[in-house]
Amino acid sequence: MKKILILILSLIFILQAAACGNKKQNNYDLEIQCFDWAVYDGATEDSIMTALKEKTGVNFYFSGINGQDAYNKQLKMNINTGAAPEVFFYAFGTDTSDVNFWAEEGIIQPLDDYLDDYPNLKTLLNSNQYKNLIASDGKHYFIPRLTTANNWGIYMRKDWIANLQNRGGQYSDVKYPADDGSFTIKDFEYLLEAFTLGDPDGNGKNDTFGLTLGEQLFWGLPMMYAFCDYGWTITGNQNNKDLTYSYTTQDFKNYINWMAKMYKLGYIDKTYYENTTDEAKVAKFQRGKYGMLIANTGSFVPWILSNAVFSADDVMFIAPPKGTSDIGRNGSGGFMNFGGWWGGFFISHNCNNIRNALKLFDYIYSVEGSRLINYGIEGVHYDIGEEGEIVANLEGRNKEPENTFSKAKDENGKEVNIGYVYWANYITLPISEFSTDKITVLDTFEGYKPEEKRLATESAKMSNNHLRPINDLNQSIFNFSGWSEDFSINTSEMDDLVSIYATCMITGNSYEGTSGIDNLWNKLQNAISSKVALCKSDGISTLQSLGKW
Helix, strand or coil, rough: CHHHHHHHHHCCHHHHHHHCCCCCCCCEEEEEECCHHHHHCCCCCCCCHHHHHHHHHCCEECCCCCCCCHHHHHHHHHHHCCCCCCCCEECCCCCHHHHHHHHHHEEEECHHHHHHHHHHHHHHHCCCCCCCCCCCCCCEEEEEEEEECCCEEEEHHHHHHHHHHHCCCCCCCCCCCCCCCCCCCCHHHHHHHHHHCCCCCCCCCCCCEECCCCCCCCHHHHHHHHCCCCEEEEEEEEEEEEEEEEEEEHHHHHHHHHHHHHCCCCCECEEEECCCCCCHHHHHHHCCEEEEEECHHHHHHHHCCCCCCHHHHEEEEEECCCCCCCCCCCCCCEEEECCCCCEEEEEEEHHHHCHHHHHHHHHCCCCHHHHHHHHHHHHCCCCCCCCCCECCCCHHHHCCCCCCCEEEECCEEEEEEEEEEEEHCEEEEEEEEECCCEECCCCCCCCCCCCHHEEEEEEHHHHHCCCCCCCCHHHHHCCCCCCCCHHHHHHHHHHHHHHCCCCCCCCCCEECCCCCHHHHHHHHHHHHHHHHHHHHHHHHHHHHHCCCC
16 A cells, blocks of 8 residues: 555656756765755865765765754655655654665665675674664664764752752751762652752742653653663563563552652652753753753753853762662662664665765774764864874864854854864764774764863763663664564554653643543553553564564
């Protein structure tokens, strides 16, 4: 049916496809498309692009549409009308149905048969981190955009702790959270209480809260992991295992009960569920009335500090709390391990020379190539410092065309081309360690002000020190992208429903005439039970067919 639909759409939109499909008028060999790359469509090439072409012999060009939503809409339209770009970026999350459909229809090219000739890509796609990034037929179809393994963090007002300690009184015994694994959910709860009831900003008013976070369920993960798992996990042991949807377990209900308690006590932002965007959530923290914020780290730091009533010296990152024998699961906790990727690049059936594309990406995904596309040319755009650090050469960078380097501010507040190469950020961060055992990327936070860099570096260290381990049992589904279309769609729908019910259970609101945690819990389980059973059966069958069960 889908094949027929594609043919019909192709006939309807054939004129549009012809108009926006092939752009080879400038004798380029390869088109690479990504959102926010419209500024490079026909633009004068920067010297980093030129160097990349000289290194690989591939004559490529960039195109795109500003804005990810607009880009995705146009991309899918072009694919449906037979005008898929030769190489294109697509960011997908838990819903992998598009990728699997494109693979089934031959719209995207499988890579495995070529990898022996491209050692860097072979190492990447056969590594422990990325070997499961496969479609439902067991083949690799995309080259992941490499990022840090975790983007989460808990920002905390450390000056509030100092204020409470120095003032004396009820909460003078509050402590800075330990980073040795001993910081517990009980300790976290006491911080929430002190920040809410102890007047930590010293204005004599009861107008502070312990925590603000976003509306979506996953923004509570650093606390959730003290109680339960996230999404689908393999439970049991090798001889008696099961595929479990975590939101049907008693452990998840325990987390909901704990969050509801914190909310009722007033420790959590009363309107956190209205924070539907990062902007709304961050703005609340910036105004100085919340002691903690769960948000992205690293690149978010300059934004968090901008327009804030506090300085970088007033903020620190803290470890995710661990469960105890009294609250949660004893010893359980950590930050989510994403494996270090977000979306990736696909080679479509319209690519005239797949080996050209693979040659280009094979060089980019080397230590040397990733350094070139992120920092530029050594001696021209940067120099190596005494301790091996990257030192920006502003004179060389400012000679490049507009939009080559991302903008940042120098020590005088002047906007200059001091940041990363703009387009490279959508491909991979600089690769620092490269083997089948581990692939890591280096984020030097180049272009950050000293106080921003200190805090961002602290966040990266904290995140890496507390990544959740991927055990042998769950290695089969770590980064796995080969779920069937039904599994992906049903899981996505269930996740959305769980988020709605969880918010109502935590805040004490009713949903469709039902209120109370126990009543809402039972209603939620009834609402998703049939889909859970279907997904479980489908998921196990898929893993078995791929030899992963």
